[in-house]
Amino acid sequence: MRVGAVQFAPTFGDVRGNLERCLALVSSADADLFVLPELALSGYVFESREEAESLAQDPDAEEFAALASAGAERGAAIVVGFAERAGDSLYNSSVLLAPDGSRSVYRKIHLFNDEKRIFDPGDRPPAVVDVGGARLGMMICFDWIFPETARTLALLGADVLCHPANLVLPYCQRAMVTRCIENRVFAVTANRVGTEERAGQSWTFTGQSEIVAQSGEILARAAPEGDAVIVAEIAHEEARNKLVTPANHIIEDRRPELYRLG
Amino acid sequence: MRVGAVQFAPTFGDVRGNLERCLALVSSADADLFVLPELALSGYVFESREEAESLAQDPDAEEFAALASAGAERGAAIVVGFAERAGDSLYNSSVLLAPDGSRSVYRKIHLFNDEKRIFDPGDRPPAVVDVGGARLGMMICFDWIFPETARTLALLGADVLCHPANLVLPYCQRAMVTRCIENRVFAVTANRVGTEERAGQSWTFTGQSEIVAQSGEILARAAPEGDAVIVAEIAHEEARNKLVTPANHIIEDRRPELYRLG
Numbered sequence: 001m002r003v004g005a006v007q008f009a010p011t012f013g014d015v016r017g018n019l020e021r022c023l024a025l026v027s028s029a030d031a032d033l034f035v036l037p038e039l040a041l042s043g044y045v046f047e048s049r050e051e052a053e054s055l056a057q058d059p060d061a062e063e064f065a066a067l068a069s070a071g072a073e074r075g076a077a078i079v080v081g082f083a084e085r086a087g088d089s090l091y092n093s094s095v096l097l098a099p100d101g102s103r104s105v106y107r108k109i110h111l112f113n114d115e116k117r118i119f120d121p122g123d124r125p126p127a128v129v130d131v132g133g134a135r136l137g138m139m140i141c142f143d144w145i146f147p148e149t150a151r152t153l154a155l156l157g158a159d160v161l162c163h164p165a166n167l168v169l170p171y172c173q174r175a176m177v178t179r180c181i182e183n184r185v186f187a188v189t190a191n192r193v194g195t196e197e198r199a200g201q202s203w204t205f206t207g208q209s210e211i212v213a214q215s216g217e218i219l220a221r222a223a224p225e226g227d228a229v230i231v232a233e234i235a236h237e238e239a240r241n242k243l244v245t246p247a248n249h250i251i252e253d254r255r256p257e258l259y260r261l262g
Numbered sequence: 263m264r265v266g267a268v269q270f271a272p273t274f275g276d277v278r279g280n281l282e283r284c285l286a287l288v289s290s291a292d293a294d295l296f297v298l299p300e301l302a303l304s305g306y307v308f309e310s311r312e313e314a315e316s317l318a319q320d321p322d323a324e325e326f327a328a329l330a331s332a333g334a335e336r337g338a339a340i341v342v343g344f345a346e347r348a349g350d351s352l353y354n355s356s357v358l359l360a361p362d363g364s365r366s367v368y369r370k371i372h373l374f375n376d377e378k379r380i381f382d383p384g385d386r387p388p389a390v391v392d393v394g395g396a397r398l399g400m401m402i403c404f405d406w407i408f409p410e411t412a413r414t415l416a417l418l419g420a421d422v423l424c425h426p427a428n429l430v431l432p433y434c435q436r437a438m439v440t441r442c443i444e445n446r447v448f449a450v451t452a453n454r455v456g457t458e459e460r461a462g463q464s465w466t467f468t469g470q471s472e473i474v475a476q477s478g479e480i481l482a483r484a485a486p487e488g489d490a491v492i493v494a495e496i497a498h499e500e501a502r503n504k505l506v507t508p509a510n511h512i513i514e515d516r517r518p519e520l521y522r523l524g
Contacts, residue, residue: 028306109517113507145444145512147409148521155522171443171478181433199440216433244431245356246374250407255371258387259410260417261523 001132003160003186004031004231005209008224009194013044019063021218021227022080023070024036029229031076037192038081038108038141038164039092044205045114045198052090052118056083059095059105065228068097073101077131079163079190083119092119094138095162096129104129106138110146112199128156134236137185141165144172144179144189147259154183155251159239161187166205173221174207181216184250185239193225214239263396265448265494266293267471267483271456274305275317282327283489284342285332291491291510293338294394299454300370300403300426301354307376307460314352314380318345321357321367325399328332330359337361337515339393341452343402343426345381354381356400356426358391366391368400372408376463388417396498399447403427406441406451407436410523417513421501423449428467435470435483443478446512449499455487476501 002244012017018041026034038044041063057063064080071078077098084093084105090105092115098104107122108115128137137153140163144150148162155166161179165172175189187204193207210221211232218230242250268287272280277382278305288296296487300306301327319325321347326342333340339360346369353369354377362365369384370377388411399415401423406412412423423441427434438449455469472483473494481494504512 051511109520110515113509114508117342120519121517125522142510145506147413147444148516148518148523153518154523155524156358171440174436175440175443178433178437181437182409247375249380249406253372254408254410255383256373256410256524258414259383260387260414261410262417262518 001033001068001236002031002231002233003033003211004029004035004229005034005188005190005211005222006034006229007191007193007207008095008227009192010037010040010043012045012094012198013077014195015041015063017053019066020150022067025227025229026078029231030074031231033077034071035164035188035190036078036080037163037190038166039083040164044084044166044197045196045201045203046118049090049118052083053085056090058085064097064157066093067124068101071097074097077136079138079164091122092140094140096136096138096162097129106140108140108143110143112142121139126152128153128158135159136162138162141167143198144175149195150179150183154185159236161185163187163189164193165189167191168203168205170206173210175220176210177216179210180214182250184214184242184244186214186234186236187212203233243261263295263493263498264293264493265450265473266291266297266491267293267450267452267473268296269366269453269455269471270300270489271454272305273296274307274369274458274460274492277303277317277325281328282503284329285294287489287491288332288340291323291493292336293493295339296333297424297426297450297452298340298342299426299452301345301481302342302426304345305458306428306464307463308380308446309461311380311433314345316502318347320347320351321365321433326357326365330363333359334361340350341400341424341426351382351386354402356402358398358400358424360378361395368402370405372405372411388414390415390420398424400424403429406437412445414440420447421498423447425449425451427451427453429453430465430467435472438472438474439480442474442476444512446476446504446506448476448496448498449474
């Protein structure tokens with residue numbers, strides 16, 4: 001399958017404009033799966049929870065219908081990050097829009113820094129969704145620093161980690177190589193670029209969206225700045241071969257009875 | 263405290279000569295903790311379990327008394343890998359020789375490749391030992407690829423991961439940066455160098471022993487070849503500050519109730 005990461009700089013608060021940019025970038029490339037950044041429609045730095053609520057969608061919103069249509073036309077699944085309104089709750093979420101019209105939502109379980117003031121933490125375990133025979137797992141941005149996130153997805157059978165991000169620290173792109181090696185899964189990290197100066201804060205996002213193989217090989221990496229769509233061909237079934245040597249199955253070799261992970 | 267990694271090429275089967283080399287290298291530098299490679303006294307490629315047994319020690323062996331003395335003279339703790347004879351069992355172990363004369367043994371819980379034919383897997387959980395106020399945890403070589411090893415040690419309160427190694431794959435040195443960042447601990451990886459051609463096998467070890475800070479900074483790294491002692495000054499107490507941002511405590515932010523790690 002061909003997997004892509006879409007990198008761009010959302011304009012804060014311009015949901016319509018950001019959607020158009022997403023649609024244009026998806027239409028500029030050919031892939032079976034596109035991963036877009038975290039909070040791609042709203043922007044990142046909210047002054048208040050109320051402001052975030054005013055820019056939030058629910059997964060049935062028309063914006064996702066438009067994205068799903070653009071994907072379905074090309075036979076592609078799309079993963080995109082968004083602020084999710086759900087009753088009185090507000091999550092930093094991503095939605096997986098499958099070509100068959102189905103939608104799956106992941107709610108970020110590890111909120112970063114000021115996000116704790118804006119969002120509710122995800123209330124459901126990470127999950128794996130089968131799309132055309134590929135098993136896709138979603139995690140969002142800072143989830144990367146907790147090895148338990150990718151491990152949980154790998155143990156649930158994920159072939160590909162779909163990883164929308166708004167990264168500001170410099171570590172994740174290298175760490176995703178470790179995440180792939182230790183789990184023998186593929187990963188598509190779609191990071192945003194640009195700087196947001198709002199609410200007395202200034203955050204510059206680090207780009208370098210990347211696609212990493214289960215072997216740890218970096219198959220594609222975007223520049224630190226600028227819009228980009230990177231695409232790589234992957235044999236996602238290789239993620240189901242967990243042998244790192246003829247005698248070492250990276251999952252079966254675990255020793256849960258000796259770990260102290262409480 | 264000052265921590266050091268000792269890198270050299272053990273000569274297969276020459277326990278006495280390897281011990282002398284260890285003693286000379288430890289005596290050439292000044293540190294409070296020296297970590298030496300995995301199986302530093304015996305060499306690595308055993309033809310059979312019987313051969314490994316013939317080159318094994320128990321933790322009370324005179325070789326460790328000599329190393330402990332050399333360490334104690336300098337006020338230093340020493341961690342060294344060895345083949346451990348324990349009744350009918352044979353482990354790929356490391357011993358921590360503290361300046362006060364106490365000894366702690368770790369038995370590698372994730373055996374690599376042909377080691378499964380030679381050794382018994384470790385039968386006890388990883389543990390943390392307090393030496394002069396520094397909390398030291400041991401893990402050996404291939405243990406690195408399982409994030410549960412370093413995580414277990416971090417959750418037990420380790421400040422410093424003491425990591426004897428005989429690495430042949432090219433990934434670990436970079437992955438240890440991730441291990442340090444995700445746990446906010448220090449790590450001292452002591453890797454061997456050289457090539458062993460025995461028993462129809464040929465293994466070349468990758469050197470590049472390294473000391474990594476809890477921030478992910480590589481404080482010292484040796485060359486891929488050649489003997490070396492690398493030393494770095496660390497403030498090990500910084501490993502107890504688990505805040506990666508003012509709002510993110512890398513341990514307390516975990517969501518064990520949502521992980522699926524069985």
